[in-house]
Amino acid sequence: MNKEFLNGLIVFGIGILAYLGSSGFERKGVAVSENPALYPQLLALVLCLFGITLVVQGVVRREASKTRKNDEHRGVQRTMFVVCSLVGYAVGIYLFGFILPSLLFMFIVPLQLGASRKTALLVSAPLSIALYVVFFLLFKVPIPHGVLFG
Amino acid sequence: MGFDLYFVGIKLFDGSVILFMVLGVLLGIIVGALPGLTATMGVSILVPLTYSLSPTAALMMLLGIYCAANYAGSISATLVNIPGTPSAVMTTLDAYPMAQKGQAGRAIGLATLSSALGGLFSVFTLALFSPLIASVALKFTSLEMFLVALWGISIMAYVSPGSTLKGLVSGFLGLLLATIGFDPLTAAPRYTFGSVYLSSGVQFIAVMIGLFGVSEILLNIEKNKQGTKQELFKVEKSFESLKEVKSLWGTILRSSVVGVIIGAIPGAGGTIASIVAYAQQKRLSKHPEELGRGAPDGIAAAESANNACTGGAMTTLLSLGIPGDAVTAILIGAFVLHGLQPGPFLFEKHFDLVSAIFIGMALINILFFLFGMFGAKYFARLLFLPRAVLNTGILSLCVIGTYAVQSSIFDVGVMLVFGLIGYLMSKQEIPRAPLVLGLILGPLMEENFRRWIGLAHGKYVSVLRDTYSKNPISIVLTILVLLTFLLPLFQKQKRISEDASKYVEKETKQP
Incomplete structure (x- = not known):
């Protein structure tokens, strides 16, 4: 498993956790700008997108991880x-x-x-x-x- | 504002401010002269020390460390061929060969003089341009403020070492971290998990000390970097280099302009500035073959550019609240610690402090010039310090410094966690500076984003159209953000920093 792939998975995981975690403070039925979950959810989605891109980069490059000296x-x-x-x-x-x-x-x-x-x-x-x-x-x-x- | 801006700050300079400024310069030279310790680390660790000082004394001390450390990297670059700070990497190419010829004093003299002149030039540009930029920024709408902050993060991600995508990941993680705590608009707790410690958010000083102090020391320890054992060259006759200023003024001026411009680009910093200035000097020099073999113009180009960066980085910090490099990102933390918010409003609310910063930075450049000229041979002895002891002392300083900010052991825990995260980020080649920038600019970005959403009342397209048709600044900012995000997709080799490291590699391989 190379660096990019692993990093991508971690970033994607953080994004998903942040999105799910934001449901605890989400307010429905209020103006969009007054929803405290709006901004963190957007950031979480962007992080998921970055994570997927890193995973794809990792699959495409397929660099083997170095053995440690x-x-x-x-x-x-x-x-x-x-x-x-x-x-x-x-x-x-x-x-x-x-x-x-x-x-x-x-x-x-x-x-x-x-x-x-x-x-x-x-x-x-x-x-x-x-x-x-x-x-x-x-x-x-x-x-x-x-x-x-x- | 008028000319008052350049003089009114004098009244803030009392004995204690001068004392802490001198202390900052001395600490900066020590930090800069020791390979492995950087200005970023020095400033981040010492921010808590300024807690009990007046804002002016605190900022003068930290600016003293920042400017002097940038210069002092040239001391070890000259004497042991190891740049004391990354921005002195190009200085080694000519300063060390000059020292090998028995002219270590001349090399250090040239580096000191060029650094001071570069620094003073950058203070001049800072004083000239930051009020102008701030007066424009005062008219920014919430959308424009949001775009400025987003551009700051994206450009820092772009120029940081490693891939742009990893830089963006780091920046957005910082933005996400900034959402921890009470929501600024509705006061709803977010990601606090019921903990009172997290209700006021993540302590950014703890994060900065962890990311830049602890993790840097852990990396040093892993590489087992030891103090130098070799003999040092004698540092003599450094004052004789002053006579060379006549023949070098063109180089110094040109490189200083490069330094100021690159310093103003978020994330670019002194290393890239010195490389670009050195490459420019090699192109323009009448004897390019002499560069890399102890040429005085090589030292002058590299050192004036890396110190001119300080004024460039401070220009965007003071006028827009966007730091030009990692050190100025940490300086935002110091401003906030003292109840100040850098940005255009600083010029309105703390006019005298801004003036004091201009005056102080000029004095700092003069001070390190004097210390460097008279004391470089003494500072050179620091290179004999046992590294194991030094690293342990710094780690202890990180722990105590973090505790001191809020007398909170929880913050120490946060600092340790981020120390480890910073260490792992470095191992994964993920830049750390965008994370800090994201954490610092997060509240500003969220506030302006949600304010704009609120004002649009759901009619986003028509409000956007209206904004763009009335205000060309919005269009320029949007294009800048889009370019920074999309550029890496269309470039085979985007990286300023990668190009820079290749250049260094090529230059250092020369016989």
């Missing part, structure tokens, strides 16, 4: 690790506030990305503190304090 696979693994760490980091700052999860995040992730233990250790604390100072003290922007600490 080893280093590419490692790259994706590295990326997925960072995505998971980011999710953990977001949950961490929600629960425990900014400082502790930031220290951990900025130590573990660089280590996994190839930095030496010394560099990761030396950098995590100053970087966390620098972000705290810049956001909270200099720009007076709110930072999370953690629900567990009120």
Whole structure:
């Protein structure tokens, strides 16, 4: 299955879901311009049309999907690790506030990305503190304090 | 308005505005000098930082990042043959060979000077043309406003990398996302699934940081882009390049005009401008064979064009509310964050701020010229930063920055989801910028579309006929939209960006 074909199916699916989803807020018996579903339904139909065109392009071109090389696979693994760490980091700052999860995040992730233990250790604390100072003290922007600490 | 427009903004410049402008320029140079970090990413990540600032200080800081990052891509292009930002790709062709000849200072000096002059020229055109365009746009009917926005999205889809169809898909997904939340006319909740978090719509700053900040870092991590390990050239005698301005003024002026025009086309941006200007220079040069081997006019053409784009992109942003590139699309978010709506009404309601933007952009170009001339050798050391640490720091900045806008962890979730979506879009060669543009222009498009439908009372054909017969602007706009949609069907090779990348490939293969 090539990229265009798959993308087309996804776009078509989004269009169909958006159209069906709009029936929940459709108002019948009012002026056309006052129907909140009118505009999203038009967009959904256009997306369906684009999706079909992509599917047709995919069928016509029939380019085989490339096999993934080893280093590419490692790259994706590295990326997925960072995505998971980011999710953990977001949950961490929600629960425990900014400082502790930031220290951990900025130590573990660089280590996994190839930095030496010394560099990761030396950098995590100053970087966390620098972000705290810049956001909270200099720009007076709110930072999370953690629900567990009120 | 008169000449007041060019001076009244001075009163908005206090100490803090100047301070944040300088900070923005410094951050812009840092972002631009580091390969892998772009102006788009820098501005999107730092928008939340401006939350507590005055609108003038916030915009000056973000414009500082935008203009300075566009310039600073030339630093790494000169010193390590890697463009710091995509728009510096043509600069590498001559700046690096010049550095290899022991003239790195001259190359950086030329790039700095040309960038600043290109930027200043574009500010001049911005100040000259944006009030004129805005005064015309003030007379636009709802149909015309709808068409302008649709044209913006379609042209951005057309010039973005990848197929036009994928660009349009991205733009229309953005428009669909913009419908989430309360309907602006009837207040009916749409696609909220009963969630209070979605009732006010998708937080566009979270989406922008996800699409341009997180996804870009994820792509860097996947490619395992590391900081450079090679020796840097010594940056000396950059001021001597000032003497060359006499012989290069024609090139700089020509390329600046190209930059301004291309900058005003939504989605085209600095990369295409520098490629077109470089190609033009090669055609017009008396010694075309020297371009690509360390020719000063090659550097001047590429750098003046990519910085002149900033004024071009800001012209359509300020006068029509249509951004010229991805960075100005994000700047709309910054305007909205501070309760402002770019477009023709900005000239009526916030006359002094528009004036401050003109003055500020001129100052920013002067500031990065000074920083570049005096400090390029120091900024060059940034190239030694360990990339693993830098990427992690930026990711942390993305999380905290998104949280800061509304103190909402839900927004952080949205940002992460769009980070992943942006990453997958890049893998599928679907451009991300049209999605952001669609999300931003969505409410404007829907409002004007439904207003027009309402006014037509079901007699669409007769109202259309009436509009077209009275107003030629409607005809021009309709033709523009149709052309942008239909052009790819009739062209074997539409792509400005594809042509551009082929040109770069050809040029870089030369001995």
